[in-house]
Amino acid sequence: MTHPPFVFDQWANAHQQRIEQVLAQTLPAETVLPERLHAAMRYAVLGGGKRVRALLSYAAAELAETTLERADAAAAAVELIHAFSLVHDDMPCMDDDDLRRGKPSCHKQYDDATALLVGDALQSLAFECLVDTGAPQALKQVQVLANATGSRGMCGGQSIDLQSTGKRLSRSALETMHQYKTGALIEAAALLGAFAANETAPQLINTLMQYSQHMGLAFQVVDDILDATADTQTLGKTAGKDALQDKSTYVSLLGLDEAKSLVSHLHTQTLALLAAFGAQADPLRGIARFICERPF
Amino acid sequence: MTHPPFVFDQWANAHQQRIEQVLAQTLPAETVLPERLHAAMRYAVLGGGKRVRALLSYAAAELAETTLERADAAAAAVELIHAFSLVHDDMPCMDDDDLRRGKPSCHKQYDDATALLVGDALQSLAFECLVDTGAPQALKQVQVLANATGSRGMCGGQSIDLQSTGKRLSRSALETMHQYKTGALIEAAALLGAFAANETAPQLINTLMQYSQHMGLAFQVVDDILDATADTQTLGKTAGKDALQDKSTYVSLLGLDEAKSLVSHLHTQTLALLAAFGAQADPLRGIARFICERPF
Numbered sequence A, B: 001m002t003h004p005p006f007v008f009d010q011w012a013n014a015h016q017q018r019i020e021q022v023l024a025q026t027l028p029a030e031t032v033l034p035e036r037l038h039a040a041m042r043y044a045v046l047g048g049g050k051r052v053r054a055l056l057s058y059a060a061a062e063l064a065e066t067t068l069e070r071a072d073a074a075a076a077a078v079e080l081i082h083a084f085s086l087v088h089d090d091m092p093c094m095d096d097d098d099l100r101r102g103k104p105s106c107h108k109q110y111d112d113a114t115a116l117l118v119g120d121a122l123q124s125l126a127f128e129c130l131v132d133t134g135a136p137q138a139l140k141q142v143q144v145l146a147n148a149t150g151s152r153g154m155c156g157g158q159s160i161d162l163q164s165t166g167k168r169l170s171r172s173a174l175e176t177m178h179q180y181k182t183g184a185l186i187e188a189a190a191l192l193g194a195f196a197a198n199e200t201a202p203q204l205i206n207t208l209m210q211y212s213q214h215m216g217l218a219f220q221v222v223d224d225i226l227d228a229t230a231d232t233q234t235l236g237k238t239a240g241k242d243a244l245q246d247k248s249t250y251v252s253l254l255g256l257d258e259a260k261s262l263v264s265h266l267h268t269q270t271l272a273l274l275a276a277f278g279a280q281a282d283p284l285r286g287i288a289r290f291i292c293e294r295p296f
Helices: A010-024 A037-043 A052-063 A068-089 A110-131 A138-149 A155-165 A173-194 A202-229 A250-254 A256-271 A280-292 B008-026 B035-045 B050-062 B070-090 B112-132 B138-149 B154-164 B171-194 B204-230 B249-256 B254-274 B278-290
Strands: none
Touching: A010 A052, A010 A068, A010 A280, A037 A052, A037 A068, A037 A110, A037 B154, A052 A068, A052 A173, A052 A202, A052 A280, A068 A110, A068 A138, A068 A155, A068 A173, A068 A250, A068 B050, A068 B112, A110 A138, A110 B070, A110 B112, A110 B138, A138 A155, A138 A173, A138 B035, A138 B112, A138 B138, A155 A173, A155 B035, A155 B112, A173 A250, A173 B070, A202 A250, A202 A256, A250 A256, A256 A280, B008 B050, B008 B070, B008 B278, B035 B070, B035 B112, B050 B070, B050 B171, B050 B204, B050 B278, B070 B112, B070 B138, B070 B154, B070 B171, B138 B154, B138 B171, B138 B249, B154 B171, B171 B204, B171 B249, B204 B254, B204 B278, B249 B254
């Protein structure tokens, strides 16, 4: 009996649909008090995005040989944290961006106060859905996610970013900023998926940490390349913002060609990391290609 | 051998000093990257407030016969959530208040973007410190706290409050709003303290839930009375704001005299709830008196 060949697009589509349904069930209905807040939370989370973080959770769960059902809470939690960060980042006092995933951002569709509360409540909901499963490693999941979200993770990265605008950063300072700002949550996405299993070998966790460190970096370099080269319609968010806001990026620091070859180098390294694994690493290989080969 | 008589002021002072030290150790130092964010987090949390929620956690832990050391994480977590809510509530897009605990509020001392991130990171830190203890009932603590914080708790109450400004609320609508806005976290403070024990009898949890529902309501009624009658210097925050913002309050709804007699009635009911307990309920009795007899 031979397995059918792995087709990443099919796998990604199926899991994107799955996480969309899981999120729709996790978020309180618009008919539940307070209705306006719940409507705004659903607006901010549902119906958009590539769900890269959820895909990572599912792919890591597959590597850890646990079921999709058990990985749902992990995938939902990381997407809820990601959505909360987008809502707050778009607010006037932060990046002041009117457009997100091709739609008015949350504070434009609703109002600033509601957007503030949407982000706050999405963060709580992420932790709530992790513990509601009662999974054996749920405490570890809460710990990893809280750490990746807070001042030594995503929020800290935003703060470093604010302090850095208009300054020319060294490459190492830029890497530190992005490790906090996006790398920590990408790593958490993978680890939470693996911790959905009853137990997880340290060696597996080690591979996933290296994988996600490479992918977090690649993801950001590609983001910088796209911001510099794609148009607003293609991106679904305002393009060319980095240059406009005089932000240090991998493109401004390395130039476009070297930025592209860094992505290609990270892709190769990542595939080497996974060489010891069989078909159960195919989703992680597919995600690596998807991240590194987004059209540019 | 007789016990010395319980003196609430001494108990409260000792536990206020204790939680201050616990919080100072839980918050990352100002020398840790990102320094400005960590400084702002410490500014927002340390050196102020009556710490009513932490006192509730410690008092409930005492009723559940567990140690102070085990209750520290619970007390810190609820104070971190409370501090996060104050920072976000004071922002221009919410209550727009420049003064908090007699000092410039966080966004005035720092800036709006930093205040936004401070609140976000304090929320994560609350969950992080709960799980770092590895206590047997830590998952239950995370669940209770996340639920009390999110859209069906504190954040939801803020949203209802925003929707209600300028409207005349019924008494039941006002109670619902405050149950979400402040009651849920007060209840969580008591429950988290009890869940610091290795196991907790359902009967004890039941008593604590009734206790904190009474106290949550009393706390809000007293707040409304103070807002209507005290001056800004005494309060350490802007007084008379409710009338200025045309908000429904227990004073506007019931009148001052009936509001005061409601507090007195709640106090009596609460003491009756605790009648079956001995000296280990003295801290809870003292907190009830403290909440119900704040000078007005």
